[in-house]
Amino acid sequence: MSDTTTLICAQSVIWLVVFGLCAVIALLFQRVRGFYRRIAPLGALAPTAAAIDHLPATRLLSLSGREVTAGGSRDDGRPQLLVFVSGSCPVSRKMVPIINDFARREHLSLLYCGDESDEAQKRTIAALGLSENGFVNDPAIGRLLGVDRVPFAVLLDPTGAVQARGLVNNLEHLESLLGVQETGYRSLQGFMTANPQALAG
Missing domain, CATH: 1.20.5 (Single alpha-helices involved in coiled-coils or other helix-helix interfaces)
Structure with a gap:
């Protein structure tokens, strides 16, 4: 050859x-x-149903004793992000700086919430590096919004309507909450179910 x-x-x-x-x-x-x-539909995962679709203006006391308002119509016209966290949750500790940066970048009114004793919440604030002014301790809010695990975020529009909600373990989960403003669906799960060809092509 x-x-x-x-x-x-x-x-x-x-x-x-x-x-x-x-x-x-x-x-x-x-x-x-x-x-x-x-x-792809697994954005912020909402494991349980919320008891309400709209949170009326609810006056609460922060751990510092300052009155804050969750829900309702907002004078500043900004959406409000309620985030439920726990100092004993390692994911919460990881997510707090990401959430703070995300809320600042997206011009969201941010309020942290919890459901433990005041003493435990003060330890939570110390562990997570949060301010007492921006943290409320009220189990009723969590029950109304279907919170059963943390870290859990609820995005309210400027009128107090629940736009999106779910567990947030990373930045992509947080960003998926804002997707409803563009798609009109409360979750990426709902959007993909209604639009199965969205990723085709």
Whole structure:
């Protein structure tokens, strides 16, 4: 066999391998896209139903004794983000600085909430680096909004209507709460259920 024939055969084998790899990559891409279509709805996960769809203006006392308002119409026209956390929850500790930055960047009115004794909440504030002025301790709010795990966030529009809610374990979960303003759906789960072809193409 001549050197030219050997070279041609080697190149043919290489091209066959390249085409085979392209086919495998295309197949993997299709599989990944199908898998992503299944998991994409998992934005902020809302595990339980809320008792209310609108939170009227509720006057509460922060741990510092200052009166704060959750829900209702807001004079500043900003959405309000209620975040339920616990000092004993490592995810809460991780998420607090992310939540603070997110609320500041998106111009949200931020209020932290909890459901423990005042003494425990003061330890929570110390552990999470929060201010007593922006933390309320009231179990009733959590029950109304269907909070059963933390960290849990509820996004209210400027009138107090619940726009989105769910567990927030990362920045993407927080960002998914704002998605309802563009899609009109309260969760990415609802949007993907109504639009199964959203990721097609």
